[in-house]
Amino acid sequence: MSRKLTACLFAAALPFGANAAPESYTIDPYHTVPYWETDHLGFATMRGRFEKPTGKFTIDTAAKTGTLEIVIETKTLSTGDPDRDGRPRTRDEHLRTPDFFNVAEFPTMTYKATSLRFKGDDPEVIEGDLTLLGVTKPVPLRILRWKCGPDPRTQGKRYQCGGNATGVFKRSDFGMKFGIGPIGDEVTLWMSFYGFRQ
């Protein structure tokens, strides 16, 4: 009887235990799109983005802890300027040179969280390090939106978390100094992100 009760309690406790443990998520590359924004000549703001990042995160909402790692292929950068139209090179080609992202030498940039700050049950700030051009510096990301739940596209069979995050850094801190002045030093990051629970 006592053994049965213990087994029963254990079974009842399992779902809670499973929720409280860190859960692992794989980044959805089709809906995780990092954009950047920088000043252009003091006249306008120009945007660009990276495509199909990979990565994973874990989150433990009970313990209010988590990890995050995103890997971005620098050559996927895109600013909407793919065709030369008579010019010696496109902007996207220029951005891939050592003047900017130096994609031949640094094919990836990465973001790795060191800690999460929570507001209630939701993560609010990601403290972490950006590695760009081989230089690693802290860049906190503020979470603008965050939601977890069953993915309606799979009739709820898949569980997902998604949202938006933003952060700011100076590119000169990472050694990207070309054109500072005409082109802003300050870079604003903005991304949509999704992760599917494994």
Add this chain to the structure above:
Amino acid sequence: MRTKLGACLLAAALPFAAGAAPETYTIDPHHTFPHFELDHLGYSWIRGRFDRTAGRFTLDPAARTGTVELVIQTASVTTGDSERGERPRARDEHLRTPDFFNVAEFPSMTFRGSAATWRDDAPAVIDGQLTLLGVTRPLALTVTQWKCGPDPRTQGKRYMCGGVFTGSFMRSDFGMKFGVGPVSDEVKLWIGMEAFRN
């Protein structure tokens, strides 16, 4: 003497008169990019961009008048998901179908408007009409950034204006109803633009 004075006054007045007349500008397609954002599943804002935009505007800050015309090629829509992988189609392909932009039938969307309010020498709000999927509806764009001056890339030989416009509309108003619910009806627009004086 009288004639000379008259001629002199006329000559002196000319530069001002020339400056005060409406000036015409041509959109720089390499620095003009309309972006849009939609809510995705209630989890995240997802962003996209049009890569090919042409257009022109007139500006007369003294008279506080101005007009703008932007012609956006709908087939140039990109969201960072252009390759199918193992899926039947990429998101960018889907966006070009009759479910969304129907680019075969409606190769361009246009915005035509005129400056409605000013803040000092800068237009503040542009009242206009957006034509999307052959449907024309009013759309107001807010000018969140604006500057005109000599282009520093040409040692000032070329005169330019640049800025950022924002606005929002309901896509169902234009008949784009696919997926309204999971994907929001509201579309937020953000247009970074630059233009050269003719």
